[in-house]
Amino acid sequence: MSAFDDELRVPVAEASKPVGRKRVRRPIAPLAWMRRYLAPRGLLGRALLIILLPLVILQAIALQLFYGNHLDVISRRLAGGLAGDIGMVAELVSRRPDPEEQARIFRDAAWRLELGLAFEPGARMERPQSRPASLPLLPLEEDLTTALRERVALPFDTDWQTDPRSVIIRVQLPQGVLHVEAPRKRVFTGTLYLFVIWLVGASLLLFGVAALFMKNQVRAIRRLAGAAEAFGMGRDLGPIKPEGALEVRQAASAFNRMQERIRRFVAQRTEMLAGISHDLRTPLTRMRLALAMLPYEAHEDAAALTQDVEEMERMIAAYLAFARGEGQEQPQETDLVALVEDVAARARRQGTPVEVTAPPALPMPLRADALRRCLGNLLDNARRHAQRIAVSVEQAPRAEGGGWAMVIVDDDGPGIDPGQREEAFRPFASFSAGGTGLGLAIARDIARAHGGDILLEDSPMGGLRARVRLPL
Known part of the structure; x- marks a missing residue:
């Protein structure tokens, strides 16, 4: 037996229980979940989603092209250059153990290569261990580690946490441990910050402008909906002011015309009902008088007809009361x-x-x-x-x-x-x-x-x- 029931998609342990009258809640399908959370019900949310989604996709593609290709190439080249300089210095220090020669090498490296060097004679690295970089989203540590393995070919470790402006590298030489302090600008390009700021800033700016303009358009539609709802409840708020986009203005003008036509129709119907009901009272009054003047022998028939006339008068009174209330209140x-x-x-x-x-x-x-x-x-x-x-x-x-x-x-x-x-x-x-x-x-x-x-x-x-x- 499989872990899930094929038809209801519920655990077998639950499906095996007697359901009775209890309703079994089925898991929400992925497509229904996406419709619920990614398809807003309101016009403002849907319009912003239509504007924002292509913008985010476009920016993501641009970021991927830069981050995945351009930045990766630059990072490998910068890491390879720094690793080559460190490998050359380590080779020179190993071949020239004389302290004066090493001092001259350190001065030249500081001036020409911007590397801070120090040598610890006779020291041994207990366990080479690299500390993670402070920018985990960038491939700095991985690219530098790979380049050092290729171009130094000696035990080493890297420290990215001690100094926020530099990366400290220790290399195990036969005579001792070489300490190298390299500025981070040698393995990191600041154009990434500018590119990300441009992407995020442009997206936020465009989103803000779109939200502002769409909010104004939706406000006009909401006012039109509110006026239609109020008119349907019998609350006469008068004509609404057309505003917003051309189509919204046309809808508002059409609503005002429809409202006026309905008012005229109701007024005409009310006047017609009131007139007909009022005119019917005259013949009914004559009928009541005629029934009252019938001889005693026709009393039973007159009583029955009188009840019918009274019923008609009650209906006419109801018509008049309804017409007065509908037309004026x-x-x-x-x-x-x-x-x-x-x-x-x-x-x-x-x-x-x-x-x-x-x-x-x-x-x-x-x-x-x-x-x-x-x-x-x-x-x-x-x-x-x-x-x-x-x-x-x-x-x-x-x-x-x-x-x-x-x-x-x-x-x-x-x-x-x-x-x-x-x-x-x-x-x-x-x-x-x-x-x-x-x-x-x-x-x-x-x-x-x-x-x-x-x-x-x-x-x-x-x-x-x-x-x-x-x-x-």
Whole structure:
């Protein structure tokens, strides 16, 4: 048996355990990991990645060409030159043991070769050991060690740590130990620092300029997105100022035109609804008077028709109330908890027992009158089918950031079948549990005008739960 299961890619010890209802977490594939960490979700991050990635690759290629080829050749040549000078001095010192001759050799080496020399007669190197260089990323120690082995051919060691400006080399001669102090500039070229500084500095400069310009472009897009989000929540902030790149300005101008067209459409629809509803009241009033004047023998038929006329008047009143609120009201800072308490108090005055569970306060921008109609419609719908009603106010996080304010209406009525809950929001929908008229349709329209929605669920009380979501 292999160490890993071929299908799930999990250890066999884990795969052999009964899984049951527990979810087995599969390791993240390398491609998914790269997408998660190397593909930012935001436009700014992606734009900077598009700019930065080719720049880094280009700079890395340039550095590799210099570091891997040019610097390597120069380092070997400099190390070979220093090793040759040390080998020549060591040969001269071995052939001329006279102290005066050695002194003359040391003076000439100091003047012509920039080498500090000292000789320790009769000394022996216990164990030749080279100390690592202080610049580990450069091939100094390796190149110098290789060159010394080729051109000196005697036991030696190197010390890169004692003196930051020099490298100390000891060579074992037959007569003693030769100490050589060589300046580092003989094996190191300072152009590497300039080249690296140029690469890093140019990259940082270009990245900073790109980040500054892209941030300005993304700021304009974010303002456009914020204006669209606010307009979708019913917050009329007016036209936005076109700024940024040409395409972003065109999008902002198109959004302003669309916003104005939607305003005109809503205003025309509101006026039309209000006019139709108002005009319908006149014939309904005449019908009510005509029914009242019928003889006593037609009393039963007149009563039934009167109920139909009253139902039509209620629907027209709902139309007018909805039209007035949609066309005129603007969002204002309102305490949601106080609004819910007010709606519940009105329901109690009509004889409906309502329990309210809510935090002390929850201020947020709302169309207060419209939301009162929304919650009132939900309570009216629950009152017609249930004996007990409970209302609660909660908060919940949003996946895209921010949070939701939740107003939950529970009842102990017969509820609505899950397959018919979406149908219940259609005007005058009817099903086994009864009809909804316009109440739920208007309630959902008001919630969506705030940027939220209404969901129907099973209630812990045994009936229906209406969950109103409103963005904070």
